[in-house]
Amino acid sequence: MRFETSVDIDAAAERVxxxxxxxxxxxxxxxxxTTVEPLGDGPxxxxxxxxxxxxGLPPMVWQVTEFTEGASFAWRATGGGxxxxxxxxxxxxESGVSVLLGIDQSGPLAPxxxxxLGGRTRRFVRTEAESLRRRCESGDAV
Structure with missing residues (x-):
């Protein structure tokens, strides 16, 4: 199962x-x-x-599996099949950036x-994209 959304953000790529x-x-x-807790030091x-x-979801530990500075990252969590x-x-x-957020689910219980939870997952991904856009386009400190 894959869920994805993209959003255009009127802000510098470095800020985003x-x-x-x-x-x-x-x-x-x-x-x-609710909470996001890095389990180590550094960025x-x-x-x-x-x-x-x-x-509404149990806590999960995500591990970064791909990382390209300034361009992309992916992370993975496993639980409940x-x-x-x-x-x-x-x-x-040309004027800002486009951000693509995606969720891929696999495994015996993914279907x-x-x-x-497909509806919730879609809403969460869309909300996260829109929230990122609002934060990056605002004057709030990073």
């Missing part, structure tokens, strides 16, 4: 990248994140782990989870 990778601050601007990077609690991969891709344009 900073906001997108400062994951501990996500709960400040998106209601889909988000390949191999880094983060514990995320979202409304489902492996979930979240992708975050930033593409600079069942898709039926049960």
């Amino acid at each position: 990248w900073r906001v997108m990778t400062d994951v501990a601050r996500w709960p400040e601007f998106t209601p889909t994140m 988000l990077s390949l191999g880094g782990r983060v514990r995320i609690k979202q409304p 489902v492996t979930t991969v979240g992708t975050h891709v930033l593409t600079p344009g 069942v989870m898709g039926l049960l």
Whole structure:
């Protein structure tokens, strides 16, 4: 199962990248994140782990599996017979950037989870994209 959405953001690519990778601050601007706790020191990077609690879902530990500075990262969490991969891709344009957010779910229970939580997953991904846009286009500190 795959869910994805994209959003155009009227802000510098560097700002969008900073906001997108400062994951501990996500709960400040998106209601889909209750807590985001990095499990290590330093900025988000390949191999880094983060514990995320979202409304109505159990906490999950995500590990960064792909990381291209200034451009993209992906992370993976496994639980309940489902492996979930979240992708975050930033593409600079003529006036701002486009950000693509995606969720891929696989495993023996992925079809069942898709039926049960697919609507929530779509709403969460869309809300996260719109929240990122609002944060990056605002004057709020990063």
